[in-house]
Amino acid sequence: MNRFLLPLGAFLLLAVVLAVGIWHSPEKGVIPSPLLGRPAPQFALPELNHPGRQLRSAELKGRWYLFNVWGTWCTECRAEHAVLLKVQQAGVVPLIGLDWKDDDAQARDFLTQLGNPYQAVAVDASGRAAIDWGVYGAPETFLVNPQGIIVYKHVGALTDDTWTREILPRISAAAAGS
């Protein structure tokens, strides 16, 4: 009996390790961001609809906001636009856009035609702000809390499901806790 205990134990241990690995494996193709739980990167960028003005990350502190990285060249961004408009109508959290390596005139046209869900859009012509946020493909959406900490990141088009299951509960849980 005793001589089977060791191999059996080893087998069970291996099974547990592999099971944990399988359950915790991230969604295929989604790379976990090291910025989760860390302060949102600082930026000062021109505003798309007020070219003379700068949008500074410091202005955003003290309240929740959704930081959405998009571009007119990105087809998935077009697909998620209806969801963004719904988020704006819900009035729970303001949307801040980052127009990533885009043509300003085209971006303005895009928002005039499809509706503008953003409270403000920062223009990242050089792509440096997107790199600071660890963006590797638009669209990407970050939820930032009033302390300026990134609490959630979604890669790919925002869906009704991510909005109601991932983003809303995080904001309301924090509101209930305070």
Next chain:
Amino acid sequence: MRVHLSVVMAVMLAALGAAGTARAVDPTELPDPALQVRYLALTHELRCMQCQNESLADSPVELAADLRREVREQLLAGKSDEQVRAWMAARYGDFILFRPRYSWRNAWLWGAPAVLLLIGALVSWRIVRERTVLLATDDAPLEEDRQG
């Protein structure tokens, strides 16, 4: 011998071709040859986050070009290779490094082969010892001896 020569030629031609395309993607030349060597090494060991199986040096996408620009500017600003790697990993995670770093989080991965080897050595040592003891204590006569 003829076959061998043609194989060598094919390999050399393929290598030349690969070098050619790499230069086509990234024509960057840094003023200092030492910096150029470090630049090429770094861009080859950092992952293009968009294509994921290509390095920054090999990838034609815009994000890779932006990240190469960062490598170039940071090297020109006097940053060390390790500082550039850390800067990249702070934004994109260790996933951007083709050569994984040693850390407490992945220590068990690095240590696992040594641990497995130790377990194997222990098991084989016990088996050998048991057999030695068996051999020393087993004084029953062999079947052939009894017949003889």
